Amino acid sequence: MAVTLADVAARAGVSSATVSRVLNGNYPVAGSTKDRVQRAVEELDYVVNGQARALAAATSDLIGVLVNDVADPFFGLIASALQGEIGAGGTQPGGGKLAVVCNTGGSPEAELTYLTLLERQRAAGVVLTGSTVESKAHTAAVTARLTRLAASGTRIVLCGRPPLEQAEDSLGLITIAFDNRGGARRLTEHLLSLGHRRIGYVAGPAERSTTRHRLEGHREALLAAGLGPDTRAGANALRLTVHGGYDRASGYDATLELLRRDTGVTAIVAANDTVALGVCAALRDSGLRIPGDVSVAGFDDLPFSVDASPALTTVRIPLQDAGARAGRLVMGRQAPPPGGVATVATELMVRGSTAPPSPGRR
Amino acid sequence: MAVTLADVAARAGVSSATVSRVLNGNYPVAGSTKDRVQRAVEELDYVVNGQARALAAATSDLIGVLVNDVADPFFGLIASALQGEIGAGGTQPGGGKLAVVCNTGGSPEAELTYLTLLERQRAAGVVLTGSTVESKAHTAAVTARLTRLAASGTRIVLCGRPPLEQAEDSLGLITIAFDNRGGARRLTEHLLSLGHRRIGYVAGPAERSTTRHRLEGHREALLAAGLGPDTRAGANALRLTVHGGYDRASGYDATLELLRRDTGVTAIVAANDTVALGVCAALRDSGLRIPGDVSVAGFDDLPFSVDASPALTTVRIPLQDAGARAGRLVMGRQAPPPGGVATVATELMVRGSTAPPSPGRR
DNA sequence: CTGTTAGCGCATTCAG
DNA sequence: CTGAATGCGCTAACAG
Numbered sequence: 001m002a003v004t005l006a007d008v009a010a011r012a013g014v015s016s017a018t019v020s021r022v023l024n025g026n027y028p029v030a031g032s033t034k035d036r037v038q039r040a041v042e043e044l045d046y047v048v049n050g051q052a053r054a055l056a057a058a059t060s061d062l063i064g065v066l067v068n069d070v071a072d073p074f075f076g077l078i079a080s081a082l083q084g085e086i087g088a089g090g091t092q093p094g095g096g097k098l099a100v101v102c103n104t105g106g107s108p109e110a111e112l113t114y115l116t117l118l119e120r121q122r123a124a125g126v127v128l129t130g131s132t133v134e135s136k137a138h139t140a141a142v143t144a145r146l147t148r149l150a151a152s153g154t155r156i157v158l159c160g161r162p163p164l165e166q167a168e169d170s171l172g173l174i175t176i177a178f179d180n181r182g183g184a185r186r187l188t189e190h191l192l193s194l195g196h197r198r199i200g201y202v203a204g205p206a207e208r209s210t211t212r213h214r215l216e217g218h219r220e221a222l223l224a225a226g227l228g229p230d231t232r233a234g235a236n237a238l239r240l241t242v243h244g245g246y247d248r249a250s251g252y253d254a255t256l257e258l259l260r261r262d263t264g265v266t267a268i269v270a271a272n273d274t275v276a277l278g279v280c281a282a283l284r285d286s287g288l289r290i291p292g293d294v295s296v297a298g299f300d301d302l303p304f305s306v307d308a309s310p311a312l313t314t315v316r317i318p319l320q321d322a323g324a325r326a327g328r329l330v331m332g333r334q335a336p337p338p339g340g341v342a343t344v345a346t347e348l349m350v351r352g353s354t355a356p357p358s359p360g361r362r
Numbered sequence: 363m364a365v366t367l368a369d370v371a372a373r374a375g376v377s378s379a380t381v382s383r384v385l386n387g388n389y390p391v392a393g394s395t396k397d398r399v400q401r402a403v404e405e406l407d408y409v410v411n412g413q414a415r416a417l418a419a420a421t422s423d424l425i426g427v428l429v430n431d432v433a434d435p436f437f438g439l440i441a442s443a444l445q446g447e448i449g450a451g452g453t454q455p456g457g458g459k460l461a462v463v464c465n466t467g468g469s470p471e472a473e474l475t476y477l478t479l480l481e482r483q484r485a486a487g488v489v490l491t492g493s494t495v496e497s498k499a500h501t502a503a504v505t506a507r508l509t510r511l512a513a514s515g516t517r518i519v520l521c522g523r524p525p526l527e528q529a530e531d532s533l534g535l536i537t538i539a540f541d542n543r544g545g546a547r548r549l550t551e552h553l554l555s556l557g558h559r560r561i562g563y564v565a566g567p568a569e570r571s572t573t574r575h576r577l578e579g580h581r582e583a584l585l586a587a588g589l590g591p592d593t594r595a596g597a598n599a600l601r602l603t604v605h606g607g608y609d610r611a612s613g614y615d616a617t618l619e620l621l622r623r624d625t626g627v628t629a630i631v632a633a634n635d636t637v638a639l640g641v642c643a644a645l646r647d648s649g650l651r652i653p654g655d656v657s658v659a660g661f662d663d664l665p666f667s668v669d670a671s672p673a674l675t676t677v678r679i680p681l682q683d684a685g686a687r688a689g690r691l692v693m694g695r696q697a698p699p700p701g702g703v704a705t706v707a708t709e710l711m712v713r714g715s716t717a718p719p720s721p722g723r724r
Numbered sequence: 725c726t727g728t729t730a731g732c733g734c735a736t737t738c739a740g
Numbered sequence: 741c742t743g744a745a746t747g748c749g750c751t752a753a754c755a756g
Contacts, residue, residue, distance in 0.1 A: 002514050014726075049482070049749050049750070050484065051483065055411070055734090056750040061482075070445070071435055071438035101462075102449075114460075117423070120412040120453075306643075382736085391741070392741060415734055420735095
């Protein structure tokens with residue numbers, strides 16, 4: 001079968017312990033023996049058995065990364081940056097961990113299953129990205145899993161997901177939260193300042209944290225502008241909220257629904273940029289122009305947003321930065337933020353898809 | 363520390379061997395003892411140690427997936443479908459492998475490094491996706507790595523990458539190739555049939571297999587239309603080929619370069635849809651209209667392509683199907699295609715971004 | 725600096 | 741059907 005440490009040791013005429021020392025470079029070894037060992041390793045094409053090493057040393061080369069959808073660039077960007085950090089070091093001893101990307105599809109069950117699988121592999125760290133399902137049962141189940149993982153020394157980082165209240169201090173759990181609420185608020189303020197009053201909102205799945213935060217920011221802005229739910233315009237705004245998935249098709253369908261409810265909407269805010277594309281498509285198919293007839297705004301500022309036509313007004317989240325930071329944190333190469341929670345600022349990007357409402361439609 | 367098999371055995375009042383048998387369900391165990399063991403497992407929150415199991419049984423729960431760019435939906439779609447197949451089965455014994463997604467960034471060195479890392483982890487399978495760098499040295503190095511992996515029982519699947527000639531038979535290596543050449547040819551035929559003669563081509567990186575195949579298809583079409591390199595129009599077409607990366611910025615820059623070389627191009631074919639977005643942006647910024655002044659075509663038919671404005675004419679590759687199939691193959695759940703190589707057909711999708719050239723510009 | 729000795733946690737013989 | 745014993749390949753004390 002495969003060549004083992006013992007084979008290398010025999011060939012180099014040393015003990016297997018010495019070979020191990022040379023390989024790990026964590027212990028003094030004479031230069032000449034080191035050379036001999038290295039030559040033997042090359043001649044035999046030896047590759048360490050990670051599992052045996054992990055078992056003996058109680059360490060692991062795996063970092064689990066849970067994402068809701070690998071095919072979504074939102075997660076791709078985070079994962080890519082994260083991997084750049086943890087993968088650095090290649091085959092050198094110490095550096096070079098492998099990212100186990102787990103695609104939950106937003107399913108709470110899948111999330112729990114993957115956490116178990118990762119616990120089984122004794123992952124060195126786990127990063128949970130993106131919105132979480134806000135159900136008491138699921139939060140409790142996740143907290144329980146994370147508690148066990150943390151107890152066994154697995155480093156845990158939440159990225160783009162709100163902190164797990166009960167667990168911060170006791171578990172040393174680290175969170176990189178996105179300021180979704182603030183970004184959403186500024187976005188809607190922007191629309192209000194342009195003069196929009198009949199603003200549709202295509203929200204994400206109802207039970208997700210990100211959905212809720214963005215929606216809250218939106219409503220805060222309306223309230224601050226004197227459009228509380230008790231006012232006529234405010235009540236209308238509530239009627240103009242449609243929930244759907246974080247995908248293009250949802251944006252398309254939701255927009256048709258919005259237009260059915262009120263043909264006079266002058267602006268539509270989407271759950272994210274992908275949804276916004278669907279919104280744009282539906283508007284165009286309905287014979288409406290952007291932003292002439294209806295303004296459209298997204299969220300996330302994914303790379304394609306600047307290329308949309310017109311370019312999409314959106315809220316930028318520094319996903320790469322956040323992913324890289326999560327990577328450094330899960331590797332223990334960076335000090336955690338005070339309190340274990342860092343909130344990443346979001347930035348309003350005003351582009352061509354938003355403009356003052358046309359007098360004719362107001 | 364963590365609870366082990368022995369702990370469970372002690373609690374259930376049986377031997378650890380019996381616990382192992384219950385857990386793996388591959389050996390007869392009395393119903394009553396089975397129940398007792400299962401209760402003990404739950405009471406203790408026992409989770410098997412994957413590394414120890416792997417070491418003892420010489421098996422692995424990991425499947426490596428090499429991609430050039432996780433943030434690119436092209437790979438995201440493949441990875442997502444693939445994971446759906448290999449992850450099925452969850453925590454049940456037998457099913458539920460974990461995908462280790464390795465982001466090579468298109469770097470040959472990174473590819474080799476990851477293959478070593480995966481060999482180290484004794485991965486159960488490895489899937490290499492997307493274009494490969496066509497250098498003799500790299501091909502040889504990859505072949506050597508794959509040979510070793512295959513020899514140690516790792517199942518290997520190539521997805522969206524041309525077969526490795528020398529290795530097919532001897533290694534039982536499986537390839538799912540995309541018909542890039544045929545798709546590219548039909549795409550250019552479409553432009554020719556619309557009347558275009560001055561067609562720019564924004565190609566991918568020069569040394570990549572996919573780049574080469576698509577470019578060859580393009581030139582085949584030109585040749586078949588009597589526009590060989592010896593003709594005036596054909597020679598011009600050669601001048602109108604610019605290489606760049608598979609990203610949006612490359613498309614943008616390359617388009618500006620194309621317009622510098624020939625302000626009269628009536629159509630531009632892009633390396634892929636992402637590049638095509640950059641092409642569109644550059645054209646618009648140059649005051650040209652699509653398809654009125656210049657037609658644009660992409661490749662891959664990524665989800666956003668239908669939402670571009672105008673919707674992008676492109677070549678569809680059934681990425682999800684291919685990814686799922688790769689998943690089944692690497693799991694050994696599906697018979698390999700005859701000869702070890704399957705070629706996936708591609709389909710021309712004609713949309714709004716291509717139209718006959720305007721008389722004024724011809 | 726180097727060799728010897730124990731396990732790491734589990735699956736799997738081989739007996740009973 | 742069940743238990744005891746052995747070893748997977750490697751690292752980590754512990755001696756020299």
